[in-house]
Amino acid sequence: MAEDLTSFRTQVQAWLSEHFPSSLKSNAAGIMEAAFSENGLSADAEQWRQSLADAGYGAPTWPKEYGGAGLSDSQAAVLSGEMANVGAFNPIPGLAGMGVTMVGPTVLEYGSEDQKLRHLPGIASGTVRWCLGLSEPNAGSDLASLTTKAQDDGDTWIVNGQKIWTSGADRSQWCGALVRTDASAKKRDGISFLMLKMDQPGVRTRPIKLIGGASPFCETFFDDARAEKDDLLGPLNNGWSVVKRLLQHERQSQTGAGAPSGSGSAALSIQDLAKKYVGTTESGELADADLRSRLTSHLMATKAHAMTGSRIREEARGKVEVSAAASILKNSATIVAQVRSELTIEMMGNQGLGWEGDDFTPEELATVRGWLSGKAISIYGGSFEVQKNIISKNILGLPETTQKG
Amino acid sequence: MAALTEEQTLIRDQARAWVTEQSPVRKFRQMRDEKAPLSFHADDWQAMIDMGWTGILVPEKYGGSELGYLTLGIVLEETGRQLTASPLLASAGIGAAALLVAGSDEQKQRILPGVVDGSNVVTLAVEEGPRHDPRQLSLAAMSRDDGLSLVGEKTMVHEAMAATHFVVAVRTSGHAGDENGMTLVLVDAESEGLTLSPLSTVDSRGYASLSFSDVKVSEEQILGSVNSAYVHLEQILDRARAATAAEMMGTAAQAFDMTLEYLKTRVQFGQVIGSFQALGHRAADLFTEMELTRSCMEGALQAIDAGREDVPELCSLSKTRTGEFIHHMSNELIQIHGGIGMTDEFDAGLYLKRARPLEAAWGNQAFHRDRYARLLGF
Numbered sequence A: 001m002a003e004d005l006t007s008f009r010t011q012v013q014a015w016l017s018e019h020f021p022s023s024l025k026s027n028a029a030g031i032m033e034a035a036f037s038e039n040g041l042s043a044d045a046e047q048w049r050q051s052l053a054d055a056g057y058g059a060p061t062w063p064k065e066y067g068g069a070g071l072s073d074s075q076a077a078v079l080s081g082e083m084a085n086v087g088a089f090n091p092i093p094g095l096a097g098m099g100v101t102m103v104g105p106t107v108l109e110y111g112s113e114d115q116k117l118r119h120l121p122g123i124a125s126g127t128v129r130w131c132l133g134l135s136e137p138n139a140g141s142d143l144a145s146l147t148t149k150a151q152d153d154g155d156t157w158i159v160n161g162q163k164i165w166t167s168g169a170d171r172s173q174w175c176g177a178l179v180r181t182d183a184s185a186k187k188r189d190g191i192s193f194l195m196l197k198m199d200q201p202g203v204r205t206r207p208i209k210l211i212g213g214a215s216p217f218c219e220t221f222f223d224d225a226r227a228e229k230d231d232l233l234g235p236l237n238n239g240w241s242v243v244k245r246l247l248q249h250e251r252q253s254q255t256g257a258g259a260p261s262g263s264g265s266a267a268l269s270i271q272d273l274a275k276k277y278v279g280t281t282e283s284g285e286l287a288d289a290d291l292r293s294r295l296t297s298h299l300m301a302t303k304a305h306a307m308t309g310s311r312i313r314e315e316a317r318g319k320v321e322v323s324a325a326a327s328i329l330k331n332s333a334t335i336v337a338q339v340r341s342e343l344t345i346e347m348m349g350n351q352g353l354g355w356e357g358d359d360f361t362p363e364e365l366a367t368v369r370g371w372l373s374g375k376a377i378s379i380y381g382g383s384f385e386v387q388k389n390i391i392s393k394n395i396l397g398l399p400e401t402t403q404k405g
Numbered sequence B: 001m002a003a004l005t006e007e008q009t010l011i012r013d014q015a016r017a018w019v020t021e022q023s024p025v026r027k028f029r030q031m032r033d034e035k036a037p038l039s040f041h042a043d044d045w046q047a048m049i050d051m052g053w054t055g056i057l058v059p060e061k062y063g064g065s066e067l068g069y070l071t072l073g074i075v076l077e078e079t080g081r082q083l084t085a086s087p088l089l090a091s092a093g094i095g096a097a098a099l100l101v102a103g104s105d106e107q108k109q110r111i112l113p114g115v116v117d118g119s120n121v122v123t124l125a126v127e128e129g130p131r132h133d134p135r136q137l138s139l140a141a142m143s144r145d146d147g148l149s150l151v152g153e154k155t156m157v158h159e160a161m162a163a164t165h166f167v168v169a170v171r172t173s174g175h176a177g178d179e180n181g182m183t184l185v186l187v188d189a190e191s192e193g194l195t196l197s198p199l200s201t202v203d204s205r206g207y208a209s210l211s212f213s214d215v216k217v218s219e220e221q222i223l224g225s226v227n228s229a230y231v232h233l234e235q236i237l238d239r240a241r242a243a244t245a246a247e248m249m250g251t252a253a254q255a256f257d258m259t260l261e262y263l264k265t266r267v268q269f270g271q272v273i274g275s276f277q278a279l280g281h282r283a284a285d286l287f288t289e290m291e292l293t294r295s296c297m298e299g300a301l302q303a304i305d306a307g308r309e310d311v312p313e314l315c316s317l318s319k320t321r322t323g324e325f326i327h328h329m330s331n332e333l334i335q336i337h338g339g340i341g342m343t344d345e346f347d348a349g350l351y352l353k354r355a356r357p358l359e360a361a362w363g364n365q366a367f368h369r370d371r372y373a374r375l376l377g378f
Helices: A002-019 A028-035 A043-055 A075-084 A101-110 A113-124 A239-255 A272-280 A289-315 A324-351 A362-378 A384-397 B006-022 B025-034 B042-050 B069-081 B088-102 B105-117 B230-265 B276-307 B313-343 B348-360 B366-373
Strands: A130-133 A149-152 A156-167 A175-179 A190-197 A203-208 A217-228 B122-126 B140-144 B147-158 B163-170 B182-188 B196-199 B207-218
Touching: A002 A075, A002 B276, A028 A043, A101 A113, A101 A130, A101 A175, A101 A239, A130 A217, A149 A175, A149 A272, A156 A175, A156 A190, A156 A203, A175 A239, A190 A217, A190 A239, A190 B042, A203 B313, A272 A289, A272 A324, A289 B122, A289 B276, A289 B313, A289 B366, A324 A384, A324 B276, A362 B147, A384 B276, B006 B042, B025 B348, B042 B088, B069 B088, B069 B230, B088 B105, B088 B122, B088 B147, B088 B163, B088 B182, B088 B230, B122 B147, B140 B163, B147 B163, B147 B182, B163 B207, B182 B207, B182 B230, B230 B276, B230 B313, B230 B348, B276 B313, B313 B348, B313 B366
Parallel strands: A130 A175, B122 B163
Antiparallel strands: A130 A156, A149 A156, A156 A217, A175 A190, A203 A217, B140 B147, B147 B207, B163 B182, B196 B207
């Protein structure tokens, strides 16, 4: 096993030196920014995307026949480690929207052979972007009360209703949507998971501007939109099981506590940033003793979170069950990320209050925007409170009274 | 639970079975009620020796099995669950660690086989004031003939009444507050001039204060070199912190289990109280905190076993997080049990009273947050 990894590592190193354009080194943010601008990917980035796709490294653990490379989890870890070593970045999960992290793993599990062959290669190559139509204006935490309906007209499904918080819907080619297919069943039992094209007359999107100024989410309107009959994922009226699994994949993708997007302070650790803005005493301690103590608690929480992720992976011998642990890690990641933003704003003082303009550095402005956009972390993917319901009910076995239906 | 080896799993299962059957918390209560002079049951202690627990840290050439700190932690977690009292932590954990860190081969050969077979009980004497601060120690050791003479006081010396030897941190030069000028010495409990005064503490465990009145120590009783013991002392204290944290984890985990069980069985307003979201969410918070804390506790023990560079940070992290969790958990244990939790007849109070001395031992949360920040350079 160890030997396999050694030769695989050598192979990856050789592949990277042949295919990774040095012009893209350590420029993940730049690549993604260009990808979503009018210009699209630069020539080098497009070539790099194609190389990754050809090797199956966009979604490396997926089987080869669906566009992956069939790697084991430990091989995939070697791949991402070696990529990090040379400053390379895999843009495909970002380009595919919800495709690589959520839709793909769920299609792998629930999809027919035909669905896997039709949908997965486009995701794995980063050429087809997916969004998810789950929440509705009146179905947020209580997702099962959704009312968007799909009717079978013999040849296709006809979809009518409204979704909200569909991230990247205005830039996506496909949507995975939860729809009601049996209005007479109990609410969780009449739901199906349907995949449909976004580029059609019956689909309209409207971006929603958030408190941080950006518009990562849309409202999506279905007005007699059409879906193919064979694009139902999983059995009819079994969409609740499908989406529970999908959300576990989502939660798992949110269990890391990386810097919130837009936080431009990656170059300095938070403690060095604190020293820069707050100053130190003669003995080198942060001058604000109260902040120092709270910053220490935060750093300890960060470390505890990271150690828990590694412990759970180690106990599972590399196979992390996307279940119990994910809810704990999601909430812990949320606390770590949000507290970090709050502390950073606090230590910047007046410089942490800017909205735009030259009186503030780009890093300061990015921190403010990141703080605001980070408020979403405890809401999306099952809110902080919903995760606690899951922990108390599914892990601790306490009776359910909070979720009716 | 860390990914355990087969041997560690066996030891854990054996420890859990023994503690649950032979040394449940009612035995601790019985010992408390009888005011047993040693603050533990001699038969329990002998059983631990027979099971090999006293040799877990000790290399084979000194009679032990050298299974390491994580293995010791696994056992301490189980004894912590039932509040089992014994010199296991104080002697086979911290006392053995002190000799392993600072002792010469001759000293280890002389003392450690007895730690393993139980004929020696070695315990660490560091504390002098109300708050843990090893740099402040001032117990004076003056040079004399072929050794030292000790004058001063130590307090909160764990399992002192059972001890055959004390590892005592003394000041051979400099002033309180200096890191230089400290020395570690191994003092025989029968030494002339040494007086033990048992302390009656809230946890009913065995502590005493020691009074040194011209206690003579020969050169061969000096562990390591004179005046430069601070580095060793920190290493010993880190091992003490990490091992104590394992016991704290067990105590807190049992408090969690008791609370969860109560949430599932206590009926009010016609339903079990665990069905109320206010309580379900608190249980979820406690469980999340417990899992995060466990990672820190195990991580510190594994780092010691692996001889890693970040042992000091991880031990402070472990001691802080277990301190936070046991504090929170022992308070919630009482609160969620309501009135019954306040009665002496119920066990909750025993867990609360066990928690506080452990939180204070070898540095409380505030001490270790400050240390962590210093280690990280701010």
